[in-house]
Amino acid sequence: MSKTSRTSITMPAQAKKGAIIEIRAIAQHDMESGFRYTEGGKSIPREIIRVFTCSYNNTEIFKADFYPGIGANPLIIFTTIATESGMLEFKWVGDDGYEANNQARITVT
Amino acid sequence: MKKQAVIYSVGFLYALLMASSFAANPMTSHKQQSSYELMTTENKAMQDDASLNPAMFWVGDGESLWQTKNGTNAKSCASCHGDVKKSMRGIATQFPKIMKGKLQTLEGQINQCREVRQGAPKLAYESKDLLALTALIALQSKGMPISVKETPANKDDLKQGQQFFNQRMGQLNLSCAQCHDERAGLKLGGSLIPQGHPNAYPIYRLEWQTLGSIQRRLRNCMSGVRAQQFEYGSSEMAQLELYLMWRARGMPLESPGVRP
Numbered sequence: 001m002s003k004t005s006r007t008s009i010t011m012p013a014q015a016k017k018g019a020i021i022e023i024r025a026i027a028q029h030d031m032e033s034g035f036r037y038t039e040g041g042k043s044i045p046r047e048i049i050r051v052f053t054c055s056y057n058n059t060e061i062f063k064a065d066f067y068p069g070i071g072a073n074p075l076i077i078f079t080t081i082a083t084e085s086g087m088l089e090f091k092w093v094g095d096d097g098y099e100a101n102n103q104a105r106i107t108v109t
Numbered sequence: 110m111k112k113q114a115v116i117y118s119v120g121f122l123y124a125l126l127m128a129s130s131f132a133a134n135p136m137t138s139h140k141q142q143s144s145y146e147l148m149t150t151e152n153k154a155m156q157d158d159a160s161l162n163p164a165m166f167w168v169g170d171g172e173s174l175w176q177t178k179n180g181t182n183a184k185s186c187a188s189c190h191g192d193v194k195k196s197m198r199g200i201a202t203q204f205p206k207i208m209k210g211k212l213q214t215l216e217g218q219i220n221q222c223r224e225v226r227q228g229a230p231k232l233a234y235e236s237k238d239l240l241a242l243t244a245l246i247a248l249q250s251k252g253m254p255i256s257v258k259e260t261p262a263n264k265d266d267l268k269q270g271q272q273f274f275n276q277r278m279g280q281l282n283l284s285c286a287q288c289h290d291e292r293a294g295l296k297l298g299g300s301l302i303p304q305g306h307p308n309a310y311p312i313y314r315l316e317w318q319t320l321g322s323i324q325r326r327l328r329n330c331m332s333g334v335r336a337q338q339f340e341y342g343s344s345e346m347a348q349l350e351l352y353l354m355w356r357a358r359g360m361p362l363e364s365p366g367v368r369p
Contacts, residue, residue: 005166006166006169006170008160008165008166010160024160024161026160026161026163028163028166030318030319031318071315071318072163072318072319073163073166073318075161075163
């Protein structure tokens with residue numbers, strides 16, 4: 001069983017065809033950089049999200065690589081054009097088998 | 110004529126001095142100000158918008174913990190307290206509070222419930238679970254004024270807390286009051302000194318990259334002045350917290366807040 005966490009998507013449920021919509025995707029994750037040490041001096045292994053992807057009716061429309069410099073609970077805000085009604089699927093994949101999924105429906109008129 | 114002019118100018122100089130000394134000490138006017146007011150628009154938006162506030166993840170975790178049966182008595186918080194939105198409304202505005210003769214913080218009361226009612230082990234301070242439950246309970250009082258009052262029962266603790274607030278400590282030999290009363294609104298390095306009101310805890314502090322309690326914040330300041338930190342969950346912490354809440358009485362709770 002792989003690890004997962006809470007995620008949250010904020011975007012309009014309806015939009016006019018051709019309109020630019022803003023999508024906010026936030027994931028609960030410590031983004032442990034791998035550069036920190038415990039009080040005992042032991043190195044804390046890196047554990048971050050590596051890739052975030054968003055697909056719109058099974059077509060990938062946005063992708064981001066994450067790096068150790070990105071802070072905890074990363075928030076990504078991006079825009080896309082509302083072309084057709086359907087489903088947007090969001091996926092975060094990270095170290096140690098981390099995977100989180102979320103989806104949101106949009107009605108385009 | 111000449112003498113009069115001298116008197117006028119001395120008077121003017123005196124007035125100028127008075128004015129500048131007031132300007133240097135805005136807390137003397139004692140208008141309570143949440144450090145929310147000192148934040149950038151981006152950080153304000155992060156606190157106000159639930160879809161941006163990372164602390165809402167802890168609230169979500171708290172909601173599931175609220176329903177989880179725990180301990181030897183196999184009870185959840187909900188078994189006794191029911192709907193958190195009803196039973197915990199306004200509760201966070203009253204803590205720290207005297208419970209059965211002992212001053213108890215909100216975190217302390219959660220642990221007391223766990224030990225006595227659920228028969229479960231205490232949650233460690235700053236553990237994700239304790240912060241999640243505290244955030245969930247505090248959220249139910251969002252926007253409500255802090256209602257800590259002086260009572261015959263908490264009088265001694267309040268006085269002790271006030272003494273801690275005014276007592277110089279550490280190698281830098283500073284008291285809380287010297288910065289957060291006398292010099293609030295002035296600068297320490299590049300940043301404004303806030304009045305230090307505990308009206309948004311637990312806070313998601315960007316510097317910490319996580320949620321933290323008021324006690325973590327207080328320990329921060331104590332290490333800053335090179336003092337021996339009060340222990341987590343100690344009575345000294347509770348007394349200081351009580352005084353701070355009393356000092357911030359009437360201010361609306363912003364929990365869970367975001368701070369830089």
